[in-house]
Amino acid sequence: MQEDNSTSSPVTPAGRIRHRRRSNEVSSEVNKTNGSQLLVDDKNKYRSMWIRVYSSIWMIGGFVLIIYMGHLYIWAMVVVIQIFMARELFNLLRKAHEDRRLPGFRLLNWHFFFTAMLFVYGRILRQRLVNTVTSDRFLYQLVSSFIKYHMVICYFLYIAGFIWFILTLKKKMYKYQFGQFAWTHMILIVVFTQSSFTVANIFEGIIWFLLPASLIVINDIAAYFFGFFFGRTPLIKLSPKKTWEGFIGASLTTVFSAFVLADVMGRSQWLTCPRKDLSTGWLHCDPGPLFKPESLNLPEWVPQWFPWKEVSILPVQWHALCLGLFASIIAPFGGFFASGFKRAFKIKDFGDSIPGHGGITDRMDCQMVMAVFAYIYHQSFVVPQTISVDMILGQILMHLTFEEQQDLYFRLGQVILERQIAKS
Numbered sequence: 001m002q003e004d005n006s007t008s009s010p011v012t013p014a015g016r017i018r019h020r021r022r023s024n025e026v027s028s029e030v031n032k033t034n035g036s037q038l039l040v041d042d043k044n045k046y047r048s049m050w051i052r053v054y055s056s057i058w059m060i061g062g063f064v065l066i067i068y069m070g071h072l073y074i075w076a077m078v079v080v081i082q083i084f085m086a087r088e089l090f091n092l093l094r095k096a097h098e099d100r101r102l103p104g105f106r107l108l109n110w111h112f113f114f115t116a117m118l119f120v121y122g123r124i125l126r127q128r129l130v131n132t133v134t135s136d137r138f139l140y141q142l143v144s145s146f147i148k149y150h151m152v153i154c155y156f157l158y159i160a161g162f163i164w165f166i167l168t169l170k171k172k173m174y175k176y177q178f179g180q181f182a183w184t185h186m187i188l189i190v191v192f193t194q195s196s197f198t199v200a201n202i203f204e205g206i207i208w209f210l211l212p213a214s215l216i217v218i219n220d221i222a223a224y225f226f227g228f229f230f231g232r233t234p235l236i237k238l239s240p241k242k243t244w245e246g247f248i249g250a251s252l253t254t255v256f257s258a259f260v261l262a263d264v265m266g267r268s269q270w271l272t273c274p275r276k277d278l279s280t281g282w283l284h285c286d287p288g289p290l291f292k293p294e295s296l297n298l299p300e301w302v303p304q305w306f307p308w309k310e311v312s313i314l315p316v317q318w319h320a321l322c323l324g325l326f327a328s329i330i331a332p333f334g335g336f337f338a339s340g341f342k343r344a345f346k347i348k349d350f351g352d353s354i355p356g357h358g359g360i361t362d363r364m365d366c367q368m369v370m371a372v373f374a375y376i377y378h379q380s381f382v383v384p385q386t387i388s389v390d391m392i393l394g395q396i397l398m399h400l401t402f403e404e405q406q407d408l409y410f411r412l413g414q415v416i417l418e419r420q421i422a423k424s
Contacts, residue, residue, distance in 0.1 A: 067210060069280075088360060089187050092350070098173060102173065121196070124200050129278060137402060144398070194372050205274050211323060212370045215261075219331070231244075231246050232245060251329060258323055258324025261320065266316045270283060291315075293314055298311065327366075335365050396408065
C-alpha cells in the first residue's frame with residue numbers, strides 16, 4: 001500500500017494528495033486474483049459462509065420484530081436504511097483534502113437529501129396524514145395548509161440549496177464541486193426515489209412490502225447456497241462468482257416460495273389490510289376478493305391415489321407468481337449493476353456495516369428494483385381502476401375547508417332526503 005504523506009509533505013500546486021485507501025477498496029492485483037474464483041473453489045468459503053449466516057440471522061430477527069410492530073416502524077426502518085445508503089454513496093466520491101477546503105459543503109448534500117425526503121413522503125403520505133388529524137380542528141387546518149403549500153415549500157428549500165451551492169463555489173475547485181452536485185442528484189434520483197416506492201407499498205398493505213422483499217432475500221440466499229455447493233458455470237463477467245447453477249436454482253426456489261408465502265401471508269389481516277392513517281393500532285378490514293380462498297379442481301391427470309381432488313387457493317397467489325418471476329429473473333440485474341459500479345470505482349463493497357455482506361447498499365441493490373416493480377404491478381393489476389368512496393372522501397378531506405365540508409354535508413343530506421321522498 002502506498003504510504004500516505006498528507007501530513008508530512010508540503011502541498012504544491014502541481015502535486016496531488018492521494019487519499020489513503022479505504023477498507024473496502026481492493027487493489028487491481030487482488031481483484032484479478034479473487035474476482036475470477038468461483039465460490040465452490042474458494043478455500044475460505046466456510047468461514048465467510050458462517051459470518052454471513054450469523055449476520056443474516058440477526059437481520060432477519062430484527063426485521064420480523066419491526067414487521068410485528070407495524071407500518072410506522074417499517075417506514076422508520078426504510079428511512080434509516082435510506083440515510084445509511086446515502087451516507088455510503090456520498091462518501092464514495094468524497095476527498096478529505098478537498099472537503100477541508102470547503103467547510104459546510106457536506107451539509108449541502110444532506111440538505112438536498114432531506115428536501116427530497118420531504119417532497120416524496122409528503123406526496124405519498126399526505127392523505128394518511130389528513131386522516132390522522134381530522135378529529136382535531138387546529139391540527140387539521142395546519143396540515144391542510146402544509147399540504148396546500150407543500151410543493152412551494154419543497155421548491156424553495158431546493159432553491160435555497162441551489163443558491164447555497166453557487167455561493168460556495170471556489171476557484172480551482174469547480175470540477176470537484178460540480179461533480180459532487182451531479183453525484184448527489186444521481187443518488188436522489190436513482191437510489192432515494194426508487195426506494196421510496198417501498199413506503200407506498202407498506203401502506204397499501206404490509207404484504208405488498210413484505211412479500212417482494214422476502215422474495216429478494218430468498219433469491220439471494222438460494223443463489224448463494226446453490227452456487228456454494230454446485231456452482232461451476234460462470235453467469236456474467238460483471239460478477240464472476242455468480243453461476244448459472246445458482247441462478248437457476250434460486251429462480252425455481254423463489255417462484256415456489258412466492259406461491260407458498262402468498263398463501264401464508266394472505267391469511268393475516270395485519271399483513272393484508274391497508275393503513276389509511278398514521279396510527280399504530282391493530283387493523284380489521286374486509287380482506288377483499290384477493291384474500292378469500294377459492295376452490296380449484298385438480299386436473300384429471302392427477303393420480304387416483306392422491307388424497308385431494310380440489311385445493312384451496314388465494315387469488316393473490318397468482319399475482320405472487322409474477323412477483324416471484326421478476327424477483328428471480330429481472331431483479332438480480334440490480335445486483336449486476338451494483339457489481340459493475342463497484343468495479344468501476346475499484347472497491348469491494350459500498351461499506352462494511354454488515355459483517356459478511358458489506359454495506360447497506362450492497363444488500364439493497366435488488367430491493368430497489370423490486371420495490372418499483374411491486375408498486376407499479378400493484379397499481380396496474382391489483383388496485384381497482386374505478387372511483388371508490390374512499391377516494392372521493394380523501395379528496396374532500398384534502399382539498400375542502402372545514403366550512404366547505406359542512407356545506408357539502410348539508411347539501412348531500414338534502415339530495416338524499418329528496419330522493420327518499422320521491423321514492424315513497
